[in-house]
Amino acid sequence: MPLQFKNLNVQYGISGSPDDHITVLDNISIKINGGECVSVVGESGSGKSTLALASMKLLAPNAVMAGQILVNGTDISGLSDSEMEPIRWNEIAIVFQNYGDVLNPVHRIIDQVAEPLIKNGESRSTALDRSERMLDYLKIKAGRDVLYPHQISAGERQRILMAMALITDPGILVLDEPVASVDAITKSYLAEVINEQVDAGKAVLMITHDLSFAPLCSDRCEVLYFGSILESLPSHELLDAPRHPYTRALVRSFPMMERAKDLAGVRGVPPSMLSRSSPRSGCIFQPRCTQSIGVCSQKEPHPVSRRGDGTRRDGGYVVCHRGGIATMISVKSVSKSYKDLRVLSDVSLTLDEGEILALVGETGSGKTTLAYTIAGTIKPDGGEVTFRGRGVSDIDRKEFAKTVGIVYQSPRDS
Incomplete structure (x- = not known):
């Protein structure tokens, strides 16, 4: 199995003391097979980008991680940066969320795409030739490859990040908000690109806020809230058949041009950062849930089948005392x-x-x-x-x- 998270926990220290921390990911377990794309959705601050960075072992120095992250069977959670060097960009690559933090403003576009190939020992001419073909594949217009990041559009910069991740042909792709800055036409094309990579056998982990994009190119969707997965479901059921009250509230918060609906949203306010350091009791979504009952504030729920028949493999699961929306x-x-x-x-x-x-x-x-x-x-x-x-x-x-x-x-x- 190319990518697997097993009981992953991530905490960030907030004052240098081991007792002062915030829990960002809590007991996350996800398996992604080759030829499969799994999307992760949730509000800002739910831990999605931390999950993406953890997959590359690129967490901040104040992060404390427990559990396992398996990349092609190797547990990378305890590897050093030097041990990770042959794995990053060769076995697993990432499209970062913010191109402004990644693209070098004083290097040409094509040089930045070619850099991993040259570092792997390819000649500069071969690396540049492959980079030109990759940019053409991602529909970057001819002649723009010699420009600098500030000279191209935000949507083009997003596609440059995709080119940098694909250029070494890794078996695992991690996409952190891959369509955050693109227009509708480019979004549709990037969905085709992702589907082509999945059809070629790659394992893809995709982080997205765009609930309409997730079903276009992912097989399964994990709904993340406050560092925990509340629902795992087939992506084609995300918009029309969510089973957890939080998933339904997310869908109601998302505007869609093809249907008229009331943007009801999620009631209440998200948990504060400081509350992440407090011990949890009961369901983490209980204070905002529309169907909370007594046990919800007293006991932590466990995953149950979304189908109500005890099976979890195809239909996914929901973490709710009432078995999902009642x-x-x-x-x-x-x-x-x-x-x-x-x-x-x-x-x-x-x-x-x-x-x-x-x-x-x-x-x-x-x-x-x-x-x-x-x-x-x-x-x-x-x-x-x-x-x-x-x-x-x-x-x-x-x-x-x-x-x-x-x-x-x-x-x-x-």
Whole structure:
């Protein structure tokens, strides 16, 4: 297996004392096979870039790392810089997040792309020739290779970083925000490039804030929050079938041109940096969760199948006491008539925790009757309405009234 993180923990010291630290990654385990791309998404400060830097053993001097990072079977976590030298850029390469920290302002573009090849012993002429072909592959216009970084656009600089990572043909690619500064057309092309590299057998770890980009070129998605993975899922389900409340909140925070939606976002505020140094109890997302229950603040949850059938291999997992997004209201085959007038006929629907469901239709179509049936003020002739797994008809009316409220259509009805 080309790249594997096993129980990886990373802490940063904040004052020089061993007791003063912040936990940035907590017990991270990810496997990436050859011919596979895994994307990592999450808010800023969730630990994504630290994970990328750890894969190259490029963490800051104040970082303390525990666990294993396996590159082609070799645990690099204890290797020195000199021992890492033949591994970096040859077996594993990275596209850094910020080109301003990487590109040398006084060296020409083509010289910077060719540098790893020359360092590996290739002649300058051969290295420059290969670099020209790589820049052409990444659609850098002819003649721009002799320019300096400040003379090209931000999107071109991002592609230069991609060229520098690909030029030595490593088996593992780490991409930290590869499309952060590019236009829509270039983004589409870079997705093709990444897919071509995956098809060629490379293992790719991709860090991205762009939730619409992840499904274009990754097979699996890891959702990172506060240094922990809360959900692992097939990338094609990220936008339409998230199972963790945090994943759903991320999707709701992301604007997409092809669909109209309310940008509900994640309620509350992210944990502060200082709180990372405090002992954790319960679920780390509990203070911001829309479906938190008592156990969530008391006990740390464990991964469970997203499918609810005990399998985790293909469907991924979710770290949640309630097995992910829970169903609040379930209506199954409900019917209702007023004498000979059929108002509801075999109506079924579900409403999950944290969702807003709109009922629309003509006057007299049964909307109000269905709403009152769900609220328990009208008894259906057939079918069943359940609230958090309990039949509404079996719940004490006073108890139910404390949980479900009605805003009536007419003030006189209330």
